[in-house]
Amino acid sequence: MNKASTARVTLDPENWDEFRSLAHQMIDDTVDYLQNVSSRPAWRPMPAEVRNSFSEPVPHSGVGAAAAYADFRERILPYPNGSIHPRFWGWVQGTGTPLAMMAEMLASAMNPHMAGFNQAPALVEKQVVRWVAELMGYPADASGLLVSGGTMANILGLAVARHARCGFDIRQDGLQGAGKRPKLLVYGSSETHTWVFKGLEFMGLGRAAFRSVPVNVDYTINLALLGEMLQRDKEAGHLPICIIGTAGTVNTGATDDLESLAAIAREHNTWFHVDGAFGAWLRISEKLKSLVAGMEQADSIGLDLHKWVYLPFECACVLVRDAELHRAAFASTVSYLAMADRGVMAGGIPFANLGIDLTRNFKALKVWMQFKAHGIGHIARVIEQNVDDVQYLVDYIRKSKEMELLAPAPLNIACFRYIRSGMPDDALDRLNNEILLRIQEQGIATPSGTTVDGKFAIRVANTNHRSRREDFDALLEAVIRFGREVEMK
Ligand SMILES: Cc1ncc(COP(=O)(O)O)c(C=O)c1O
Structure with missing residues (x-):
């Protein structure tokens, strides 16, 4: 040699x-x-x-x-965006935990390839998915996969829906068949998160395949209008492949009537998917679980673990009730990945066959450690505390003469603004935008902004396990102080 x-x-x-x-x-x-x-x-x-x-x-x-x-x-x-800070309530993010940070380090040290394989980390992911399925009221034989975020979890659910409800094989049909195919349509409220557009584009259906159903005054989907749209589309020869219900909309925290959506989906023989990015976790609280009744009837659920389970980014889960349909939507067999009876490949690569990624990291470890160390009961109490704290904020705003709520706030999200009597809406928009930016730029807190019913709102979305009551008091004090101070031209 x-x-x-x-x-x-x-x-x-x-x-x-x-x-x-x-x-x-x-x-x-x-x-x-x-x-x-x-x-x-909070930010600098x-x-x-x-x-x-x-x-x-x-x-x-x-x-x-x-x-x-x-x-x-x-x-x-x-110089981070500040999501770990106790006064961070922007968009819907999440705070992470010290223990899960260490779990990420341990997972990186092992660096197991999580396509599957004959290894303990694969059993950890299977166990964690079973836990999540059970917590969501799914049967023990349901399927699931940990993914990067709610966007990916929901898109995978939608892809299984398309596969399950197409009624023809798009791959064999090819371009020649395109003219004969019915138009595939997906229904959800106008408050559905933008993941749906990414998903439809990605799946080649195009964003025009989304039927945006108007909402009621509480921002939940209007069931009567949904029924009419489905009927009309079917009469026109189109194929409804999925109804999306949202448990906790991103803008205001509204939850659709999931029981009724499940019944409508059954009636129209279509898939029922629930976007439970954060709201799905209401189900682990005895106090709050009735808000998401019916979610367990969904054919698939997309949910995050980096929002309301407080894990560090990235972590989410897609659950599919029918395990065979889930696999059928993504699985393929190739010789270089053939399953073996013995050795490292025994058991195959089940996770790679349930989603897009082949090479995957060991995110299951942080879920496993967080669940084991803190217990689901404790996590449920933190979620309840998040909702209570926003309700505290809401009560204060309702009683104040200087602020008003701009949307119902049933959960952990509040949209509100500072008001000056006689000031028109466009000036109030500018005033509140300025208040928000000063609060952010001075590092006092990080709420975000949105538009509700055409009006600019300061928005608090609380998925933060570190916030204390005095943090919310500090925000209210700052809104009122800047509201009085800011000079408007
Ligand atoms: C209701 C809802 N769905 C989906 C998403 C997307 O989740 P992610 O940011 O984890 O991709 C969000 C994010 O805030 C959300 O609030």
């Missing part, structure tokens, strides 16, 4: 003791960072020199781990 002419190279540390001490330092710093999060501003704008510094040339030779870490601490760590 020839002697190697050059030294072997690897990316492992040259000096493990040095690496160990740097790693300990990273963990110490990070635990401090999390423990002291409330002492920092990046100085121009930091912003401009991200135009470095490709680092062809390395600076070493310690220098890269020092650079991270200086230029990256201080």
